[in-house]
Amino acid sequence: xxxxxxxxxxxxxxxxxxxxxxxxxxxxxxxxxxxxxxxxxxxxxxxxxxxxxxxxxxxxxxxxxxxxxxxxxxxxxxxxxxxxxxxxxxxxxxxxxxxxxxxxxxxxxxxxxxxxxxxxxxxxxxxxxxxxxxxxxxxxxxxxxxxxxxxxxxxxxxxxxxxxxxxxxxxxxxxxxxxxxxxxxxxxxxxxxxxxxxxxxxxxxxxxxxxxxxxxxxxxxxxxxxxxxxxxxxxxxxxxxxxxxxxxxxxxxxxxxxxxxx
Amino acid sequence: xxxxxxxxxxxxxxxxxxxxxxxxxxxxxxxxxxxxxxxxxxxxxxxxxxxxxxxxxxxxxxxxxxxxxxxxxxxxxxxxxxxxxxxxxxxxxxxxxxxxxxxxxxxxxxxxxxxxxxxxxxxxxxxxxxxxxxxxxxxxxxxxxxxxxxxxxxxxxxxxxxxxxxxxxxxxxxxxxxxxxxxxxxxxxxxxxxxxxxxxxxxxxxxxxxxxxxxxxxxxxxxxxxxxxxxxxxxxxxxxxxxxxxxxxxxxxxxxxxxxxx
DNA sequence: TTCGATTTGTTCGTATGTATT
DNA sequence: TAATACATACGAACAAATCGA
Numbered sequence: 001x002x003x004x005x006x007x008x009x010x011x012x013x014x015x016x017x018x019x020x021x022x023x024x025x026x027x028x029x030x031x032x033x034x035x036x037x038x039x040x041x042x043x044x045x046x047x048x049x050x051x052x053x054x055x056x057x058x059x060x061x062x063x064x065x066x067x068x069x070x071x072x073x074x075x076x077x078x079x080x081x082x083x084x085x086x087x088x089x090x091x092x093x094x095x096x097x098x099x100x101x102x103x104x105x106x107x108x109x110x111x112x113x114x115x116x117x118x119x120x121x122x123x124x125x126x127x128x129x130x131x132x133x134x135x136x137x138x139x140x141x142x143x144x145x146x147x148x149x150x151x152x153x154x155x156x157x158x159x160x161x162x163x164x165x166x167x168x169x170x171x172x173x174x175x176x177x178x179x180x181x182x183x184x185x186x187x188x189x190x191x192x193x194x195x196x197x198x199x200x201x202x203x204x205x206x207x208x209x210x211x212x213x214x215x216x217x218x219x220x221x222x223x224x225x226x227x228x229x230x231x232x233x234x235x236x237x238x239x240x241x242x243x244x245x246x247x248x249x250x251x252x253x254x255x256x257x258x259x260x261x262x
Numbered sequence: 263x264x265x266x267x268x269x270x271x272x273x274x275x276x277x278x279x280x281x282x283x284x285x286x287x288x289x290x291x292x293x294x295x296x297x298x299x300x301x302x303x304x305x306x307x308x309x310x311x312x313x314x315x316x317x318x319x320x321x322x323x324x325x326x327x328x329x330x331x332x333x334x335x336x337x338x339x340x341x342x343x344x345x346x347x348x349x350x351x352x353x354x355x356x357x358x359x360x361x362x363x364x365x366x367x368x369x370x371x372x373x374x375x376x377x378x379x380x381x382x383x384x385x386x387x388x389x390x391x392x393x394x395x396x397x398x399x400x401x402x403x404x405x406x407x408x409x410x411x412x413x414x415x416x417x418x419x420x421x422x423x424x425x426x427x428x429x430x431x432x433x434x435x436x437x438x439x440x441x442x443x444x445x446x447x448x449x450x451x452x453x454x455x456x457x458x459x460x461x462x463x464x465x466x467x468x469x470x471x472x473x474x475x476x477x478x479x480x481x482x483x484x485x486x487x488x489x490x491x492x493x494x495x496x497x498x499x500x501x502x503x504x505x506x507x508x509x510x511x512x513x514x515x516x517x518x519x520x521x522x523x524x
Numbered sequence: 525t526t527c528g529a530t531t532t533g534t535t536c537g538t539a540t541g542t543a544t545t
Numbered sequence: 546t547a548a549t550a551c552a553t554a555c556g557a558a559c560a561a562a563t564c565g566a
Contacts, residue, residue, distance in 0.1 A: 020553060046531055057555045062532090078532045079562030102468075203519050206364075206512035207469035207487035225469035225487035230516075250468035254492075257465050257519055282534060308550055319536045324551090340551045341544035527566085534560070541553070 007045045008037040012055040025056055025064035033073060033084055034236045040191050044074070044082045072199060087188055087197065098256040099152075099160060099248060117160070122217065123149030124176040126168060133165050136232055136243045144168035148179065151217055154253065161217045161247040170194065170241060187233070196241050198233045205229045205255065210247075218249045227255055269307045270299040274317045287318055287326035295335060295346055296498045302453050306336070306344045334461060349459065350450050360518045361414075361422060361510060377416055384479065385411030386438040388430060395427050398494055398505045406430035410441065413479055421515050423479045427505040432456065449495070458503050460495045467491045467517065472509075480511045489517055 010032055013024040029050075038044060045053070051061040065082060068074040076082045099117075125147050134141045146168050152160035164186075166174070171194050182189040190196040208228045215222045227250050233242040248255055272294060275286040291312075300306060307315070313323040327344060330336040337347045361379075387409050396403045408430050414422035426448075428436070433456050444451040452458040470490045477484045489512045495504040510517055 022553075048531090059556075060554060063553085076532065077563085079530075079564080081531060081563095100466075102466075204362075204364075204516035205467060205489065205519070206516050207489040207510075208512075209487050225471050227467065227469040227489070248469075250470075254466035254468050257467075284534075310550090321537080322535060325534085338551065339544085340542065341549075343544095343550060529564090529566100531563080532561085534558100536558080537556090539553100539555080541551105543549100543551080545547100545549080 007049065007053055008032060009035075010037075010050065010053045012053070021056060022060045022063040022067075025054055025061055026067055028054060029064060029068060030073065030236070036195065038084050039195065040084050040197060041086045042084045043080075044084070046081060073197075085197070087185075087191055099154065099253050100256050101154065102250075102252050102254050117152040117154055118156075120151045120153070121148065121176070121180055122151050123147070124179065129165075129167075133243055137165070137167055137240050139167055146171060146174055149217075157252075158218050159249050159253050161214055163245045163247075165243040166241065170196065190241070197235055198241065199236065200234045200238070201231050202234065203229055203231045208247075214247050218247070220249055220251070224249075224251075226250065229255065269311065269315055270294060271297075272299075272312065272315045274315070283318060284322045284325040287316055287323055288329055290316060291326060291330060292335065292498070298457065300346050301457065302346050302459060303348045304346045305342075306346070308343060335459075347459070348450075349453055350446055361416065361515050362518050363416065364512075364514050364516050379414040379416055379422070382413045382415070383410065383438070383442055384413050385409070386441065391427075391429075395505055399427070399429055399502050401429055408433060408436055411479075416515065419514075420480050421511050423476055423509040425507045425509075428503065432458065432503060452503070459497055460503065461498065462496045462500070463493050464496065465491055465493045476509050480509070482511055482513070486511075486513075488512065491517065 011028055013021065013028055017024045032038060044050065047058055047061055047065075051058045054061065065074055065076065069076055072085050072087075074082055075085045127145055127147055128142045129137065129139050129145045131141050133139070133145060134143060137145070139145070144167070145165050148162075148164040148166075150160075150162040150164070151158050152162060168174070171190075174194070178193065179189070187198045190198060206228050207225050210218065210220055210222055210224045210226045212222055214220075214226060215224070218226070220226070227246075227248040229244075229246040229248065231242075231244045231246065232240045233244065235241050273290055275283065275290055279286045294300060306312065309320050309323055309327075313320045316323065327336060327338065331338055334347050334349075337345045339345070363377075389407055389409055390404045391399065391401050391407045393403050395401070395407060396405060399407070401407070406429070407427050410424075410426040410428075412422075412424040412426070413420050414424060430436070433452070435455070440455065441451070449460045452460060468490050469487050472480065472482055472484055472486045472488045474484055476482075476488060477486070480488070482488070489508075489510040491508040491510065493504075493506045493508065494502045495506065497503050
């Protein structure tokens, strides 16, 4: 008669808590994932075990998991189990990369094969956050940051200049060597090496004239109109983890997005 | 012993159809809405009536409705009923309008109060589709179209020049008078006057130099970098219904988007 | 290859809670 | 207050996918 062990710190949810029961279950699951009880790629216990550990019915648990699957926090595979999402598949590779060659007829954009960009690191430096960077990343001015400059090429031509800024504290151990030898995408590196899962991003775009630095990196003339995209990548709780300024040569490429579902 | 009337042509779904039962239910509901059996704003029969008419359990019906709610095709209100979505609320007013004043610290974008743009129609003309317009709207070159030019102002300053192109056939009866006297948004006019519900939009953005026409309308110098956004608005089945080219003066405003959930 | 155990996916039904009219 | 309609919660039974013996 041993009382069953609660897998990885799953806490039984109270009946009279705030909001519907399935929301509490969702929060509890999210808490366990965020706190590292289960990391990216881990297989969660099966549904009946979780439901029992939390003291809810399996239907209630499923409703909570449904929402987390929708938010890409969890992934379910019939016959295999439920897993903490790993952002390595193609769907995620391009989730935050939306530059495509220009087309004569702008409709069939999503039908074409998307090209993988070639990424060349052209700068890796440690420094201290300025006012804007600190505000964006919720740091204090002067806090240590890492700044990384990348040139992205499509079809052999430089199209994008990325300037990444991250907190050196959050990304402890991030070296140029580690960065250059990453096996997959940058966001995947964040996840595997630093336990940071990027769930969403907020962007602001504007048209500007290319400055000298940009002109040099992208191989365009100074003053040419280029697209500047300021992106803040967010993890759980909308916590900002990366500030990225992308400068895009839109002479032959477009910045693409699909709007839907509020 | 009268056999119960099937509300507005709801067809009983077959048991052995393709895919899960709730998908068939979803398709059937979508069919009825698209075919006009229930128009925007209409109250559907209650869940048990629909479930019975379709010959499925109420849980299966709810799962189908869940997805349609998520896609903004239907809206549920506890205690009131389930309705065909009307795109009049604030959430939709701005769903496809993403220009905001520039901020010093780009993080807290979504927290601020969003401003309603002032829309001035500066052109309304009938014509014939060119090759690009025809390809985008899935028409034939030469088919009749309506082209509308609008100037959008924020804080009293012209910020956006919109060029809209729609099929004159799809939007039969669209006159300058009707367009100018619309009570709400343009997409709401499409819905109420022409039964067209815009569900999604596809966009491509690029930086260009302002031409004479743009410079005149936006009050900027010729050659200034401006943001050009090509948008295709889509209805059911990803059918294109509007082609819009927005030219945005990003000197003091940004084009904003939030990326997430694949 | 086959079979069985495991795990999620689907469908059903019922009871109760909550918002609206 | 009563009736109506959606929301939540529970649980059972079977289907389908996966994996290893």
